[in-house]
Amino acid sequence: MTVKQISAFLENKPGALAAFTRILQDSEIDLRALSLAETEDFGIVRVIVDDPFRTVQILKEEGYVCSLTPVLAIVFEDKPGALVNVLNLLGDNGINLEYSYAFLAKKANSACMIFRVADNEAAIKVLTANGIRPLCQDDMEGMFK
Amino acid sequence: MERYFEPGIECASREQITRLQDERLAATVKRVYETVPYYKNKMDEAGVSPADIQGVRDLHKLPFLSKEDLRKQYPYGLLAKPLSECVRIHSTSGTTGRRVVAFYTQNDIDLWEECCARAITAAGGTKEDVVQVCYGYGLFTGGAGLHGGSHKVGSLTLPMSSGNTDRQIQFMTDLGATIICCTPSYAAYLAESIIERGERDRIKLKAGIFGAEAWTEEMRQDIQNKLGIKAYDIYGLTEISGPGVAFECSQQDGMHINEDHFIAEIIDPATGEVLPYGEKGELVFTSITKEAFPLIRYRTKDICVLNAEPCACGRTHVRMTKPLGRSDDMLIVKGVNVFPSQIETVLLNDGYPANYQIIVERENNSDRIEVQVEMTPEMFSDSLKDITKREKKLVSDLKAMLGIYCVVKLVAPKSIVRSEGKAKRVIDKRNLYAGK
Numbered sequence: 001m002t003v004k005q006i007s008a009f010l011e012n013k014p015g016a017l018a019a020f021t022r023i024l025q026d027s028e029i030d031l032r033a034l035s036l037a038e039t040e041d042f043g044i045v046r047v048i049v050d051d052p053f054r055t056v057q058i059l060k061e062e063g064y065v066c067s068l069t070p071v072l073a074i075v076f077e078d079k080p081g082a083l084v085n086v087l088n089l090l091g092d093n094g095i096n097l098e099y100s101y102a103f104l105a106k107k108a109n110s111a112c113m114i115f116r117v118a119d120n121e122a123a124i125k126v127l128t129a130n131g132i133r134p135l136c137q138d139d140m141e142g143m144f145k
Numbered sequence: 146m147e148r149y150f151e152p153g154i155e156c157a158s159r160e161q162i163t164r165l166q167d168e169r170l171a172a173t174v175k176r177v178y179e180t181v182p183y184y185k186n187k188m189d190e191a192g193v194s195p196a197d198i199q200g201v202r203d204l205h206k207l208p209f210l211s212k213e214d215l216r217k218q219y220p221y222g223l224l225a226k227p228l229s230e231c232v233r234i235h236s237t238s239g240t241t242g243r244r245v246v247a248f249y250t251q252n253d254i255d256l257w258e259e260c261c262a263r264a265i266t267a268a269g270g271t272k273e274d275v276v277q278v279c280y281g282y283g284l285f286t287g288g289a290g291l292h293g294g295s296h297k298v299g300s301l302t303l304p305m306s307s308g309n310t311d312r313q314i315q316f317m318t319d320l321g322a323t324i325i326c327c328t329p330s331y332a333a334y335l336a337e338s339i340i341e342r343g344e345r346d347r348i349k350l351k352a353g354i355f356g357a358e359a360w361t362e363e364m365r366q367d368i369q370n371k372l373g374i375k376a377y378d379i380y381g382l383t384e385i386s387g388p389g390v391a392f393e394c395s396q397q398d399g400m401h402i403n404e405d406h407f408i409a410e411i412i413d414p415a416t417g418e419v420l421p422y423g424e425k426g427e428l429v430f431t432s433i434t435k436e437a438f439p440l441i442r443y444r445t446k447d448i449c450v451l452n453a454e455p456c457a458c459g460r461t462h463v464r465m466t467k468p469l470g471r472s473d474d475m476l477i478v479k480g481v482n483v484f485p486s487q488i489e490t491v492l493l494n495d496g497y498p499a500n501y502q503i504i505v506e507r508e509n510n511s512d513r514i515e516v517q518v519e520m521t522p523e524m525f526s527d528s529l530k531d532i533t534k535r536e537k538k539l540v541s542d543l544k545a546m547l548g549i550y551c552v553v554k555l556v557a558p559k560s561i562v563r564s565e566g567k568a569k570r571v572i573d574k575r576n577l578y579a580g581k
Contacts (some may be wrong), residue, residue, distance in 0.1 A: 044527060116527070
């Protein structure tokens, strides 16, 4: 019940992200979600794509340093309190959130978020016990069809 | 009018100087041969005996000594006096991996301080002056050397040590310092701070004695104009004694080498062949009065030119130019000796690749060293926290090794330019050496 996120190292300079996305475009890889974390000198771009394994291969061939990380993807009903509920569940159970970002799917009235936690198994256990089921890779693809 | 600390020796005739050097060299060589097994072995290997060294003309027969030799003999291998006769040590700046320790007897300290006193006197210092010493005190020779020199002159000495600019300026104004001793980059920084605070009219400085790092003629003009002083260069190495091996006079045209204590040669760094005065090459020193730690034909790795022309100041000792470069890859950053190999050691220990580049710049007259390292899959993580944590460890490990703060910059793989498959390790943008 996780999706594969690809992280890649980028230098913090003009055109770095453009060059990166251009490679995905040229290889006909579809981006589902993208998030950037940056320092003064460098950044980490994190993406969810339609074909993570092929993407990693292509990026490595292009000389990028990258890694695959299983992360949690959760779909919310677009109503007040939905996000707070998930965050409370994680927090109350001592699960630390490393980072998180939102993305859009085609399905109306829903919001999607990626959560990176230290312990995926523990988080999945807590969430499913409370009726929240993180997406798997196939679920993810289904949302864009 | 030109002042001298020891006019009899500083203005001695060439004949007198040569005679003194001949006698002292022969005695020193005989003594180290008899007391230091290392020198005996080296001379035996080279087939030279003390009897072959009658004077300066025979100096070329003796083998060279390198910094590597000093490291291998650490700590006592080159000691020529019993430890009980030694009263102090000093050590080369911030080089954990390549430490060199020098020993001093009381006589060594006295002669060294007299050399510094000559430098202070040449810069116009008298017992009426207030000398602010803002070189570091401690293992570094800068503070101790000028401090002792100032005592010998009889000046009021302010032992400030380095740093704490607020306090430096306060003492300088309140106690009316007239001569300041520090690195040229700190002098430039102080000058700017003094002007910014509107204290320029409250200072009484007339001269500065600046050394321990390379500086340009432009920097001299800048410091002189901003502080309204004369800025004098001073040269020295811990191995040989410390600052005061050579110093500038009123002419500010080369540094007089204290030839009654040190014999200078210029050699071709590739062949070791001795070059005539006027030619550019590596500076080699032989100390002829040191008791505890005499060095015979020590290769400084500093490239310079010697000038034996008479000087308008009246001193007869030969002059050396500012160092024009190095014959090895050593960098001097913030007055500290830095070898690229030390940085490489830290990188490899911390799990980084050997793909790195060192960039040295001078911003607002202060040195800045940046180490660029290529990112590798092993060092990468999707978490910024992990990467910055490792980066901080690298910064602190570099600080521990070098003694100075380095900026670390992580760069993309293969982004460090390689020529013929080898990366250019060091880019020094400071242009410290004139005509290079």
